[in-house]
Amino acid sequence: MTTQHEMAHRVAEPAELGVGMRFSLHPHCDDFVDVILGALRDAEQAGLTDGLVTSTDDVSTYVGATTGPAEQRLARYLAGVVAAAAGRTPTGHVVAHVLLSRGCPGERTCDLAVTRLPRPAAVDVPATGVRAVAQWSLYPLLDAGFDVGSDAGDGHGDHMRHITDAIERARQRGAATEPRHYATRLSGDLADVLATAVDAWAAVGSEVPHVVTHLTVSVGSPSAGSER
Amino acid sequence: MTTQHEMAHRVAEPAELGVGMRFSLHPHCDDFVDVILGALRDAEQAGLTDGLVTSTDDVSTYVGATTGPAEQRLARYLAGVVAAAAGRTPTGHVVAHVLLSRGCPGERTCDLAVTRLPRPAAVDVPATGVRAVAQWSLYPLLDAGFDVGSDAGDGHGDHMRHITDAIERARQRGAATEPRHYATRLSGDLADVLATAVDAWAAVGSEVPHVVTHLTVSVGSPSAGSER
Numbered sequence: 001m002t003t004q005h006e007m008a009h010r011v012a013e014p015a016e017l018g019v020g021m022r023f024s025l026h027p028h029c030d031d032f033v034d035v036i037l038g039a040l041r042d043a044e045q046a047g048l049t050d051g052l053v054t055s056t057d058d059v060s061t062y063v064g065a066t067t068g069p070a071e072q073r074l075a076r077y078l079a080g081v082v083a084a085a086a087g088r089t090p091t092g093h094v095v096a097h098v099l100l101s102r103g104c105p106g107e108r109t110c111d112l113a114v115t116r117l118p119r120p121a122a123v124d125v126p127a128t129g130v131r132a133v134a135q136w137s138l139y140p141l142l143d144a145g146f147d148v149g150s151d152a153g154d155g156h157g158d159h160m161r162h163i164t165d166a167i168e169r170a171r172q173r174g175a176a177t178e179p180r181h182y183a184t185r186l187s188g189d190l191a192d193v194l195a196t197a198v199d200a201w202a203a204v205g206s207e208v209p210h211v212v213t214h215l216t217v218s219v220g221s222p223s224a225g226s227e228r
Numbered sequence: 229m230t231t232q233h234e235m236a237h238r239v240a241e242p243a244e245l246g247v248g249m250r251f252s253l254h255p256h257c258d259d260f261v262d263v264i265l266g267a268l269r270d271a272e273q274a275g276l277t278d279g280l281v282t283s284t285d286d287v288s289t290y291v292g293a294t295t296g297p298a299e300q301r302l303a304r305y306l307a308g309v310v311a312a313a314a315g316r317t318p319t320g321h322v323v324a325h326v327l328l329s330r331g332c333p334g335e336r337t338c339d340l341a342v343t344r345l346p347r348p349a350a351v352d353v354p355a356t357g358v359r360a361v362a363q364w365s366l367y368p369l370l371d372a373g374f375d376v377g378s379d380a381g382d383g384h385g386d387h388m389r390h391i392t393d394a395i396e397r398a399r400q401r402g403a404a405t406e407p408r409h410y411a412t413r414l415s416g417d418l419a420d421v422l423a424t425a426v427d428a429w430a431a432v433g434s435e436v437p438h439v440v441t442h443l444t445v446s447v448g449s450p451s452a453g454s455e456r
Contacts, residue, residue, distance in 0.1 A: 020409065021410075029260075030318070058361065106392070137440070143386055159369045181290045182440070214442055216325055
């Protein structure tokens with residue numbers, strides 16, 4: 001029999017937390033339909049959908065993690081799809097827009113207030129050889145009086161603390177280069193760009209139950225020039 | 229001389245609140261550069277950048293409101309740019325990704341805790357004749373113990389209350405059709421889709437200082453079919 005005390009310290013599973021994402025692929029070319037469908041197929045054939053459920057509509061693709069390591073599965077799948085789309089796009093320019101979500105109360109009924117939040121390991125995403133830049137935003141969705149991270153310090157209920165800490169960690173690993181209005185610029189190998197955003201989102205998610213991050217990832221832009 | 233009490237009840241100006249957006253345009257065609265630059269030029273020549281500052285980099289365009297009505301200026305500009313891009317895209321398929329932000333503490337130094345938040349009028353955006361669908365997400369970034377809207381009810385510090393109330397209002401005006409994982413689907417004339425999201429974001433912004441909303445807006449998707 002599970003006591004209430006034991007329940008309160010059980011670590012939530014990915015599916016209970018609603019760990020998943022929505023993403024849209026934008027190949028900037030006339031035959032965009034073939035590129036999108038081909039890239040989704042490439043990733044599936046490479047086994048990157050293992051442990052995930054996917055569902056594509058006319059705007060985007062939903063991907064939910066059913067088994068762990070949830071964050072790594074999502075990051076590897078995303079890197080695979082975007083790299084495949086880049087390889088298939090004649091003009092070379094592909095943008096992906098990504099929303100990563102965890103712990104949405106409207107998404108799952110799991111009582112997060114009595115469940116210990118997992119602290120996932122950093123994801124390991126093989127280098128793609130595809131250079132990417134991204135604009136990245138992070139949203140810790142606090143409720144009054146519930147910020148697990150506040151146990152560790154004095155930042156009780158301060159959403160900006162989580163954001164500035166995450167940006168500082170991203171800067172230290174080298175992918176975050178400079179602030180933009182409402183976003184932070186990331187650059188590097190597509191794998192590093194995605195891993196930076198995924199790790200930051202998962203780290204905040206170990207302190208705040210409901211966390212979302214958005215990324216606009218650009219590959220092969222003709223206006224990128226020499227800008228980092 | 230302004231007393232501290234008067235200061236505490238002054239309504240914040242758009243520029244003080246950091247009312248603005250980032251958006252990226254994705255024409256799905258080979259000559260995407262001409263389409264993007266042409267659409268940005270069309271909107272400027274139509275006078276839609278009046279009262280706004282814009283800055284385009286290799287990933288997106290930042291638009292900040294310097295004078296009111298800030299929300300209406302942003303919504304009209306966005307509708308103009310996306311409609312222009314749709315008209316210029318040979319394949320007819322354009323996606324815009326939009327981030328609307330207000331009250332970001334990292335963006336502006338205005339002491340929001342002692343400034344009354346404005347309650348903007350609903351925006352008026354002329355119909356475009358362009359049919360759009362969107363996936364829309366809203367992020368009220370609460371801090372513990374600061375939720376102006378809590379004066380009006382019992383929802384103190386509950387971020388989901390703001391989200392569910394906003395979705396209900398969007399449903400009542402007809403644009404919100406159905407929930408998706410992590411997003412709500414909007415459909416209708418591009419003007420209505422954008423106005424719905426902008427009004428919802430501004431309304432939450434009258435209760436929560438820092439609010440962000442994201443929209444993936446799709447026009448002319450060949451896979452839209454008969455789906456609303």
